[in-house]
Amino acid sequence: MKSVFGNKKSIAVFVLPAFIVYAIFCLFPIGYNIYMSFFDTNLMEKSTFVGLNNYIQLAKDATFIKSLKNNILMVIGSLIAHMPLAMFFANAIFKKIKGAAFFQTVFFLPSVICGVAVGLTWTFIYNGNYGLLNAFLGAIGLENLQQVWLSNKNLALFCIIIVVMWQFVGYHMIIQLAAMRNIDSSYYEAASIDGATGWQQFVNITLPMIKPILKIDAVLIITGSLKYFDLIAVMTGGGPNHATEVMSTYMYYQGFNILKYGYSSAIGVVLLLLCAGSVVLSNKVFKTDDTQM
Amino acid sequence: MKKKRALALLLTTVMGLGLLTGCGGSGSSSESADSKDAEEGKTLSMMCIGTTADAYMEGYQSIIDSFNENNEFGVTVDAEFVSNSDYKTKLTTLMASDSEPDIIFTWELGYLQTFVDGGKIVDLTPYLEEDTAWKDSFNDGMLDQLTYDGKVYGIPTQECVGTMYYNKAIFEENGVAVPTTYEEYRQVCDTLVANGVTPVALASTPDDAWLVSQYIQQLANGIGGYEYFESLKDGTGKWNDDTMVQAAKLFQEEVEAGYYEDGFTGVSGTEAEALFQSGQTAMYYNGSWETSNLDNSEYCEVSEDVSCFTMPAVDAENAYISMGSVDSSYAVSTNCKNVDAAVGLLKYWTNAENASMLLYDYGRMPSTKVELDQSKLSSLCIDVIARFEEQKSLTPWFDRVDTNIGNEFNNCGVSISNGEDPQGIYDGLQEYAQSQS
Structure with a gap:
């Protein structure tokens, strides 16, 4: 065995198939996308090289800036729900509260449902005429709060963020729970002998021990909410009048609706840079001493 | 150790999934089926x-x-x-x-x-x-x-021509006649509202934004006439012109007065049409292509009662300038x-x-x-054909004139039906249109 894996060539043979697939479906499209972002093209007529013009236009494009802001709100919302809240749930289940296994399944369930189905379900919940939310508000005597939720430009985005929070809280809970279960129980035994309270144990043992996982989780959360697409496409299509547009839906709109593929590629590049930036950032924030593990 | 391995497996799966979903942006479709036949x-x-x-x-x-x-x-x-x-x-x-x-x-x-x-x-x-x-x-x-x-x-x-479909039975029950001027149209709607009948079915979800905007465009036709349409088409006119703003304000007045069903901003096109088809509203504005869905008892419960009229112009001198193409x-x-x-x-x-x-x-x-x-024509078809014949000129939909700006014009309609200030909305559209030229 040792001789097989010691040989660089045989390693290459094993890695190659996966790498080829990765190159075709990821690396090449990314490269081509960057190349296209310097052109003004609808992919039919001759394309014209415009240099950085697409990026200059983006900086002036009010709708793009709006979508960037919306993305930032999405990131903030997701971070709140998927870090502290998910950690709270994970810790509760980790501490084996009554019905832990049941709650674990219930919380995780929404994240296995396909985004389109979740979007449609919540569209019905938010519906102005027969929606569950309005019916609930009516039942508790808050008729004056009833409205067409997804058509209100000030509320629509928050309505969507709540769904994103709900959908993925269980997913991140499971990741963090797995990390917690990986901690050696002797630490806790020693801590309780020393008389540490539950909170002290959490802050001094659990948190530092799951930090490396939190780093990966933060990257997943931030990149996930930067490139979020399906739920918004289903629930509002970026409307009303671009109020819930995020970068990915605006990219789609510019490309497939009005055929400005070069411009749309430039949005894609900005998205890529932001995702890459978020990886660097979370590495900085969750700087860990690897010897701890 | 076992737990560690399980964790590693979990994280790999998670990242693998992230990889798959992350690269979903650039899809391309190919049609391989029947390619041989197509070749020949x-x-x-x-x-x-x-x-x-x-x-x-x-x-x-x-x-x-x-x-x-x-x-x-x-x-x-x-x-x-x-x-x-x-x-x-x-x-x-x-x-x-x-x-x-x-x-x-x-x-x-x-x-x-x-x-x-x-x-x-x-x-x-x-x-x-x-x-x-x-x-x-x-x-x-x-x-x-x-x-x-x-x-x-x-x-x-x-x-096709944009027409106002109406339910003859509802008009009769409420003692109103087909309006010939915009004032009369408002009176008809007011009477219906007073009698507890929803006058018009309308949709205003983002996907169906054009339904609102075509109506605003129709009102603008009645204010600015064909010249205004022409000027927008050739780029000399302005989207934030008084004509468009006034049209949007009239529409908002109609919304305020309760001419459209409750919560219409969240109603989709098919849902709105169903309201009219099931006799829950007295009128429905759309292109003559809807005739096939309103003339057929399988699709429309009130098909016997449907007729149509040309939306009266706000300014009588611009009468019979309708949406159409x-x-x-x-x-x-x-x-x-x-x-x-x-x-x-x-x-x-x-x-x-x-x-x-x-x-x-x-x-x-x-x-x-x-x-x-004539014997083979349904009564609704006869009415629709009469609508074609009385038009002086037809103005195509803006999203057909220019997909990009027309789309934005449609999107603006959604903001208007949500009660935003028309001047501000159309100022933005004008700015956008200029940035695109």
Whole structure:
């Protein structure tokens, strides 16, 4: 065995198939996308090289800036729900509260449902005429709060963020729970002998021990909410009048609706840079001493 | 150790999933099925607009079926029906990846122009010149909307006009008559509201934004006349002109007065139409293409009572300037291996027999001269034809004139129906339009 894996060539043979697939479906499209972002093209007529013009236009494009802001709100919302809240749930289940296994399944369930189905379900919940939310508000005597939720430009985005929070809280809970279960129980035994309270144990043992996982989780959360697409496409299509547009839906709109593929590629590049930036950032924030593990 | 391995496995799976979903951006579709037949030009693919909620789909399919059974080219046409809201993105995706169907549904003016400029559409002028009887069968001016640089690139199979459908029974019960001026129209609506009847069904979800905007455009026609439309079309007019702002304000007044169903901003196009079809509203504004869905008792419970009138102009001197254009046009793509057969299908589609079948059975208004047999026409069809005849001029939808700015104009409609200040909204649109030129 040792001789097989010691040989660089045989390693290459094993890695190659996966790498080829990765190159075709990821690396090449990314490269081509960057190349296209310097052109003004609808992919039919001759394309014209415009240099950085697409990026200059983006900086002036009010709708793009709006979508960037919306993305930032999405990131903030997701971070709140998927870090502290998910950690709270994970810790509760980790501490084996009554019905832990049941709650674990219930919380995780929404994240296995396909985004389109979740979007449609919540569209019905938010519906102005027969929606569950309005019916609930009516039942508790808050008729004056009833409205067409997804058509209100000030509320629509928050309505969507709540769904994103709900959908993925269980997913991140499971990741963090797995990390917690990986901690050696002797630490806790020693801590309780020393008389540490539950909170002290959490802050001094659990948190530092799951930090490396939190780093990966933060990257997943931030990149996930930067490139979020399906739920918004289903629930509002970026409307009303671009109020819930995020970068990915605006990219789609510019490309497939009005055929400005070069411009749309430039949005894609900005998205890529932001995702890459978020990886660097979370590495900085969750700087860990690897010897701890 | 075991736990560690389980954790590693979990994280790998998670990252693997992230990788898969992360690269979903650049999809391309390829059509490999029947590629051999298509190569030989024996199978022609076609993409039309229609869903099972559209009565006419059956009529379209029957034309295609009978063409397939017996045609001199020995080809089979394979048609796919796509919903209106999905059609545009579907076609542009196919076009961009060079895998568009042989025969495509298209809108006129700016919409088709993009594809014509991109060299994706076959010039049909030679076929029309060759068969002048076919060319002359079209109503005057029908082909102009699909003519670029003097060449015809698309064949319209219908024409359309925006009309206000109304329910005769509801009008009678409430003692109101068809309005002839805008003031009268408001009085009719006010009476209906006072009697507890919702006057008009309207949709305003982002996907159906055009339904609001076409009505605002209709009101603007009545204020600024055809000249205003022309000026916007050629770029000399302004979107934030008083005309447009006033039209939007009138619309907001109507919303305030309760002319539209509760929560219409969250109602989709099909839902709004269903309200009228089930007799829950007295009126419904849309293009004459809806005739087929309102004239058919299978689709419309109140089909016996439906009639229509031309929306009265705000300013009487601009009366009978309505939304309208050619409709259900088809173009042949340069990918098509058998253009003769594709043109053959379009000729067959627009021949007198099929055009009258579509008119009598499905209320589709033909773009060609058809000798009318009054006895076969439904009363609604007779009314709709009368609406065509009384128009002075027709203004096409802005999203057909220019897809990009027209789309934004439609989006603005959603903001207007949500009560935002029209001046601010149209200032933004004007700015956008200028940035695009």
